[in-house]
Amino acid sequence: MEQTQLNVKQFSADSFEPLIHAERESREKIVAPSLTFLQDSWRRLKKNKGAVISLFILIAVAVIAFGSIWVSPHDPTKQNVKYINLPPKIPGVSLDGFNGTALIGGQRVDKYAQANVPEQVHFYLGTDGLGRDLLSRLLMGTRVSLIIAIIAALLDLSIGVTYGMISGMKGGKVDNVMQRVLEVLSGIPNLVVMILMLTIFEPGMTSIILAMIVTGWITMARIVRAQALKIKDQEYVMAARTLGESSSKIALKHVLPNISGVIIVQMMFSIPSAIFFEAFLGFIGLGLRPPAASLGTLLNEGYKTFRFLPHLMWAPAITLSVIMVCFNLLADGLRDAFDPKMKD
Amino acid sequence: MNQVAMPNKLLDVQNLKQYFHPGQENEVRAVDNVSFHIYEGETFGLVGESGCGKSTTGRSIIRLYHPTDGEIYFNGEDISKLKGKKNMQQFRRDIQMIYQDPYASLNPRMKVQDIIAEGIDIHGLAESDADRNQQVNDLLELVGLDKSHATRYPHEFSGGQRQRIGIARALAVQPRFIICDEPISALDVSIQAQVVNLLQELQRKKNLTYLFIAHDLSMVKYISDRIGVMHFGKLVEVGTSEEVYRFGLHPYTESLLSAIPLPDPDYERNRRRVTYQAPKEDGKERSLKEIASGHYIYCSDDEVPFYQKKLEQKKRQ
Structure with a gap:
């Protein structure tokens, strides 16, 4: 006991120093760089190889498809009766099927020589029954399909998000009525809507897009409503309310940013289904009228002569599949990137 | 000292x-006929088990819900029937709230400075961007x-830092009255003291x-001047924190008090928990009755002498 007391007295008062204030502050310091939600998501998306490859393929497809407005190998709508049903011919490739030859009666014949095609003219994917260059038509079709799908998806987005947001945020009776309306709408098969549309409108891009959005926004509206219901009971929304924030501001500032990930993912999934629906309409003959082309109308034309001229169907089929797979992989990757804990 | 003698009911x-x-x-009587008052500058603690209506009371006062019935006077004005945007905005500035879950009470997509400045923006309390930043x-x-945390x-x-951000957000509009809705129950014990202090x-x-x-x-006793004990949507006992903590009279309060652990092995070995048995429905009208000065118990008229005697007994011990 005595010894400890002695020890304490050995220290004089001036050998003590107050704790430096900065030390406390440095403990509170955050060293890691501040990442926004998008930066953080991009960082996670980059780790997903499939999604990144899909993203680059889609960008490439879009650039080529839209670039072909100005630079097209041939005129996609110009018919040439002399050059009908030519097989693909790629310069420098001597593989059967890509060298301008076809099997006729068990014998390989150079179709280009038969049709007197000049040496320097190549149709990389061949020509169709009216002598139009398939590659040019494929690029045109891809472009049209993408435009239809993206416009339809954007309209779905704007209608669906607005409707779902109002329904979810208002709640109560308003929500109840709005949901019943949705149920009635979702009961109408959209093929019926499409056929009815065509009795009024000319078959074309506008009527296809209109038919798609009549029922297409319903899924989006439901998802947004469910998310809004979840977010609006969060404490930060209550805090905004007690601070006197108006309902519309709460919806825009607090709810929408927090469900943006889900909305983007839903939109990325709705684009391929819109492409597919358009192709389906084109295939059953309710799509665009020639000479305009979409992937669906190209498939429709191609399948009729699949036994003799398989390239007419293979090219649009592969393009359609690649685009759909890429969109789905990208949407999957985005979902993981936006919501790594899989909460939604 | 005048203030202590004549406290103003805020x-x-x-x-x-x-x-x-x-x-x-499926009617739920979350808060049923509750009356209490809070003096200016004091802390009123509201305790009770989960789901007894404590938070609902707080949310009704701050008008997150529309009260079914009753009056709430804030500074002499009935705020339960407040109408008009202007009155409401002033009321929103006077009363603020600190929330329970620091992980749910801050919008994850907003920067700290925007979270704190939300009230400043709504009420136009900053003259310029520089003023806003200064206030934040x-x-x-x-x-x-730290300032650097703003971005x-x-x-x-x-969790503790987040809760402090939540407190800063509430303070931004210069309120007079703050409802703290379990601000520490989601925090680590070592952080609880920080936030309470x-x-x-x-x-x-x-x-x-x-x-x-x-x-x-025990945390409520530490911070509050007066305590109200709630059970099943009703206030069963109100008194100064010392009085309630030491001479809790209502059986439910006694049960709560008996559940407080102490870091004392001797005491703990002998501690007996009192289980609360709700009184049988005997058709008697019950309401808050003043047993002693400032000490209220939820009871019927004929139970008053019984509780008064019980209080005397407890004080003698």
Whole structure:
């Protein structure tokens, strides 16, 4: 006991120093760089190889498809009766099927020589029954399909998000009525809507897009409503309310940013289904009228002569599949990137 | 000292009722006929078990819900029937709330400075962007955070730091009365003290009045001047914290008090928990009755002498 007391007295008062204030502050310091939600998501998306490859393929497809407005190998709508049903011919490739030859009666014949095609003219994917260059038509079709799908998806987005947001945020009776309306709408098969549309409108891009959005926004509206219901009971929304924030501001500032990930993912999934629906309409003959082309109308034309001229169907089929797979992989990757804990 | 002699009732809640789905089969009487008052500058603690209506009371007072019935006087004005945007905005500035879950009470997509400045923006309290930044920095400093934290997102902070951001947000509109809705129950014990001390320090600096909602009786006793005990949507006992803590009379309060653990092995070995048995329905009218000065018990008229005797007995021990 005595010894400890002695020890304490050995220290004089001036050998003590107050704790430096900065030390406390440095403990509170955050060293890691501040990442926004998008930066953080991009960082996670980059780790997903499939999604990144899909993203680059889609960008490439879009650039080529839209670039072909100005630079097209041939005129996609110009018919040439002399050059009908030519097989693909790629310069420098001597593989059967890509060298301008076809099997006729068990014998390989150079179709280009038969049709007197000049040496320097190549149709990389061949020509169709009216002598139009398939590659040019494929690029045109891809472009049209993408435009239809993206416009339809954007309209779905704007209608669906607005409707779902109002329904979810208002709640109560308003929500109840709005949901019943949705149920009635979702009961109408959209093929019926499409056929009815065509009795009024000319078959074309506008009527296809209109038919798609009549029922297409319903899924989006439901998802947004469910998310809004979840977010609006969060404490930060209550805090905004007690601070006197108006309902519309709460919806825009607090709810929408927090469900943006889900909305983007839903939109990325709705684009391929819109492409597919358009192709389906084109295939059953309710799509665009020639000479305009979409992937669906190209498939429709191609399948009729699949036994003799398989390239007419293979090219649009592969393009359609690649685009759909890429969109789905990208949407999957985005979902993981936006919501790594899989909460939604 | 005059203030102590004649305390001003800042908040006076009378017969507050908050029913959900009233008149329907699934009617829930979350808050049933609750009356209490809070003096200016004091801390009123509200305790009770989970789901007894503590938070609902707080939310009804701040008008997150529309009270079914009853009056709430804030500074002499009935705020339960407040109408008009202008009156409402002033009321929103006077009363603020601190929330329970620091992980859910901050918008994850907003920067700390925008979270704190939300009230400043809504009420137009800043003259310029520079003024706004200055106010945010002052508030951050006030709650013990660093200026550099303003440009960061909530997920970069710990629970205690987040709770302090929440406190800064509430203080931004210069309120007079703050409802603390279990502000410490989601925090680590070592952080709880930090936040409670911060709240007390702010109360001294800014002359704030608190309604402190919690279920931890010893923490409530530490911070509050007066305590109200709630059970099943009803206030069963109100008194000064010392009085309730030492001479809790209502059987439910006794049960709560018997559940408080102490770091004392001898005491713990002999501690007997009292289980609360709700009195049988005997058709008697019960309401809050003043047993001793400032000490109220929820009972019927003929039970008053019984409780008075019980109080005397307890004080003699």
